[in-house]
Amino acid sequence: MDATIYTQLQSQLPDGRVTNNPDDIDASMSINPLLDVGEKPSCIVHPRDTEELKEIIAFSNRRTANLTISSSAGTHTRGGVDAGKEHIRVDLSPWKDIPWINRRNRVALIQPGVTYGELLAALKEHGMTLPMPLAPRSGKSVVAAITDREPTIWPNRHWDYGDPVASTEVIFGDGSLFTTGSAGGPGSLEAQRVLGGAQKYSGGPSQTDLHRVVQGSQGTIGTVTWISVRTEILPTIQEPLLIGTETLDDLVSFTYATGRSSLGEQTFILNRQAAAMLMHGASGTVFDEMHDSLPGFVSLINIAGFERLPKKRIAYQKKDITTIAGKNGLAQSSRIGALSAEALLVAATAPCGETDWRHGLSGHCLSVFFLTTLDRTSEFADIFSTAATEHGVDPRRIGIYIQPVVQNHACHMEFMIPFNPGDTEDKKRLRSLEKSAVTEAARAGAFFSRPYGFSQDIAFGRYELHHTLLKKVKGIFDPNRIMNNGKWGL
Numbered sequence: 001m002d003a004t005i006y007t008q009l010q011s012q013l014p015d016g017r018v019t020n021n022p023d024d025i026d027a028s029m030s031i032n033p034l035l036d037v038g039e040k041p042s043c044i045v046h047p048r049d050t051e052e053l054k055e056i057i058a059f060s061n062r063r064t065a066n067l068t069i070s071s072s073a074g075t076h077t078r079g080g081v082d083a084g085k086e087h088i089r090v091d092l093s094p095w096k097d098i099p100w101i102n103r104r105n106r107v108a109l110i111q112p113g114v115t116y117g118e119l120l121a122a123l124k125e126h127g128m129t130l131p132m133p134l135a136p137r138s139g140k141s142v143v144a145a146i147t148d149r150e151p152t153i154w155p156n157r158h159w160d161y162g163d164p165v166a167s168t169e170v171i172f173g174d175g176s177l178f179t180t181g182s183a184g185g186p187g188s189l190e191a192q193r194v195l196g197g198a199q200k201y202s203g204g205p206s207q208t209d210l211h212r213v214v215q216g217s218q219g220t221i222g223t224v225t226w227i228s229v230r231t232e233i234l235p236t237i238q239e240p241l242l243i244g245t246e247t248l249d250d251l252v253s254f255t256y257a258t259g260r261s262s263l264g265e266q267t268f269i270l271n272r273q274a275a276a277m278l279m280h281g282a283s284g285t286v287f288d289e290m291h292d293s294l295p296g297f298v299s300l301i302n303i304a305g306f307e308r309l310p311k312k313r314i315a316y317q318k319k320d321i322t323t324i325a326g327k328n329g330l331a332q333s334s335r336i337g338a339l340s341a342e343a344l345l346v347a348a349t350a351p352c353g354e355t356d357w358r359h360g361l362s363g364h365c366l367s368v369f370f371l372t373t374l375d376r377t378s379e380f381a382d383i384f385s386t387a388a389t390e391h392g393v394d395p396r397r398i399g400i401y402i403q404p405v406v407q408n409h410a411c412h413m414e415f416m417i418p419f420n421p422g423d424t425e426d427k428k429r430l431r432s433l434e435k436s437a438v439t440e441a442a443r444a445g446a447f448f449s450r451p452y453g454f455s456q457d458i459a460f461g462r463y464e465l466h467h468t469l470l471k472k473v474k475g476i477f478d479p480n481r482i483m484n485n486g487k488w489g490l
Contacts, residue, residue, distance in 0.1 A: 005065055006043055009088070012055060017046040028089055030076040033421040034366055034431055035453060038082030041068065041089035050171070050225045056090060057223070058175045060482045068484050069219045071095070071112035074139030074354055077364075078452045080148065080218045084486040090223070093141065098122050099226075100189075105198035107166055109189075109228040112143040117351045123231055130231045131157050131164055134268060134401065135282050135352040143227050147215050148450060151412040153266045153348055155259065155404040157232060160202075161449075164230040167199040168211045172222040173478025180204070180211040183228065199228040213473060216450060220484045221477050235265070235304035239314050240341035241332040243325060244295040248378045248400075251299050254328045255374055259408030263317050263324075264301040266349065267404065271297050274399030274416060275339060281357025282347035285338070293337025297400075300344050301332075358399075362418035366430045368438060368455065369414035370446040377402055377413055380441055384415045387437035391429050393417065413446075451488075460488055 009018045020043040028044055029037075047053040060067050066087035070076070073093045081089070095111035098119065102108070103126045110119060116136050123129055131152035133145055146165055152158060167181030182197060183189060184205030192199065203209050214222050245251055251269055258264055270278065275298055276291035301321060305313040325332050334341050347357075358365040372380060385395040399416035415437070419426050435454050442448065442458045451459035460467040467489070474481070474490050481490070 002063075005063055005088075008059070009043065009045060009056075012059065013045060013047065013052065017048070019044050019046075025089075028070065028076075028081075028091070030079045030082050031364075032077050032079055033364060033427050034434070035079045035082070038079065038084060039086055041083075041087055044089045044091055046091050046094060050169075050177075053090070053092075053223065053225065054171055054175060054177065056088075057171055057173070057482070060088070061173075061175055061480050064480055064482060066485045067482050069223050071141040071144045072139050073113070073115070073141075074137060077356060077359070078367075080452065083484050087484070092223075093139075095225075100193075100228075101126050101128070101231075102198055103128060105200050106231045106233070107198050107200045107228050108231050109199065109226055110142060111226050112141055112224060114142050115140060115351070116142055116145075120350075124234065127234050128231045129234045130229060132349065134348055134403065135278060135350065135357050137356045138351040138354055140351070142229070143224055146227060146229065147224055148218070149216050150450075151403045151405050153268050153403060154232070155267060155406070155408060156262045156265065157230075158406050161406060162202060162212060162215055165202050165211055165215070166228040166230050167202065168214070168227045169225045170210070170214055170222045171225060173474075173480070173483040178210060180208070181228075184208075200230065213477065218484070218487065220474060220487050220490055222483065233306050235306055236310040237305045237314060238265075238302055238345070239304075239318065239334075240266075240300055240302040240345040241318070241321065241334065242336045242339065242341045242344070243299045243301070243330050243332050244297070244336040245330060246296040248297050248381060248402075250328065250330065251297055252374050252377065254324060254330055255299065255404060256408060257324045257328070258301060258321060259404060261320060261324075262407075263303075263321050265304045266302040266345065267300060268348070269297060269299045269400075269402040271398075271400040273396065274401050275344070277361050277399050277416065277418065278347055278352075278357050279339065279343070281355065281360030282350075282352040283343065287361055290338045294339060295336065298336055298339065298344075300341060300348070302341075302345055358416050358418070362420050364419055364421045366417040366419065366434060367414060368434060368441075368453070369412060369450070370441065370448045370455070371405075371410050372413050372446055374402070374404065374408065374411050376445070377411065379444060380413055380446065383440050383444060384437050387433050387440065388417075391433040391436065393429055393433055456488060 092112040095113040100109040131154035167183035182201040183199040272294035279285040280287040401414040403412040448455040448459040
């Protein structure tokens with residue numbers, strides 16, 4: 001990096017908020033032995049507020065200095081923050097304010113550095129909670145997860161792929177500050193609230209829906225400075241249930257039927273490998289003992305009662321779920337083998353610790369995920385099992401996580417293979433396996449809406465017109481290409 005850029009940044013942001021300390025820079029890099037190492041940031045910048053962030057973006061436009069944005073604390077593993085070119089890292093993880101929580105409208109406004117543990121604690125004081133991903137690591141930024149469209153485990157509160165986004169404030173790459181949704185006006189946020197506004201609607205202002213431009217862009221279009229998220233009332237009582245089966249197809253009809261009737265709250269499907277990985281990583285359960293006690297697949301469905309008639313709500317939902325399970329030749333239970341429904345629910349709805357639960361078993365994990373529909377999940381499971389066998393990897397090592405999204409209209413499907421990052425031969429096999437399995441899955445119709453690793457090449461290589469359109473969109477919002485220039489060939 002031009003030495004004058006570093007000097008000028010230091011003069012703009014005194015008090016040590018610009019650093020080129022090698023230890024800090026190394027710690028900011030993604031650690032994933034299966035990915036090509038990205039370019040290290042030349043320095044790390046910690047803006048104090050939105051005005052300073054705007055100044056940094058304006059400075060970068062003047063000097064055409066490349067920026068990457070991070071808001072999660074701890075170790076990055078997917079490579080979303082990495083850059084292929086020289087860049088300045090802007091770290092928003094210290095932005096921890098939660099300026100507003102409104103129970104009446106079930107909404108909270110948060111800054112990018114707020115983690116799930118911090119937000120859950122703040123919401124609990126107001127008798128609320130929020131849909132969240134499956135056991136996020138403790139340093140995971142809520143804003144980072146939502147803007148990456150990570151699926152939540154509460155599908156019947158998921159009405160749109162953008163949820164739980166309500167409104168956002170974004171600084172686009174050209175330096176313009178923009179508020180989306182009902183926050184777009186008229187008037188300031190405070191003036192809107194005086195009139196009863198709550199910044200809860202995501203569409204707008206007018207006919208725009210620009211939060212969708214930023215969501216999923218992995219920092220290539222703009223930077224979110226705050227987001228308002230839809231929250232939910234905290235359950236008064238809960239009764240989680242487990243349904244176990246040896247084959248995945250047996251769970252598909254059951255999951256569709258319960259979803260159509262909006263039965264249960266949090267729900268997801270894990271195979272025995274993934275369930276044992278989750279419980280091992282989140283609660284320290286012995287992996288082998290858990291793994292060997294489980295059937296091929298387990299599904300959790302949590303029944304919850306809220307403020308009004310909670311016991312009656314639990315009773316009728318449990319009766320209906322039992323009936324649907326029986327029609328599909330299944331049985332529900334509070335425990336299967338060494339796994340209790342209550343323990344699984346606790347692990348799923350709380351941060352798992354500093355280390356992602358996927359990495360707790362062997363040190364790291366190959367993770368491939370995409371969108372499909374529930375009725376096709378067995379087909380994709382066969383694709384990955386076949387690819388594993390062909391590349392000398394035991395298919396029993398593959399963890400499978402299936403998460404219904406948008407009222408069961410589709411599902412997130414994830415394949416996880418834990419590995420020792422020091423095993424060179426195993427890493428070589430997994431790289432080859434990933435390339436083969438992703439290629440075949442894409443050919444079968446898998447939609448890589450959040451591309452990482454080799455799926456990036458597939459996502460943009462197979463859909464040249466989409467890639468061309470994305471370049472045009474970036475040219476509109478980031479004409480000087482300062483937001484992670486080079487990522488995805490943008």
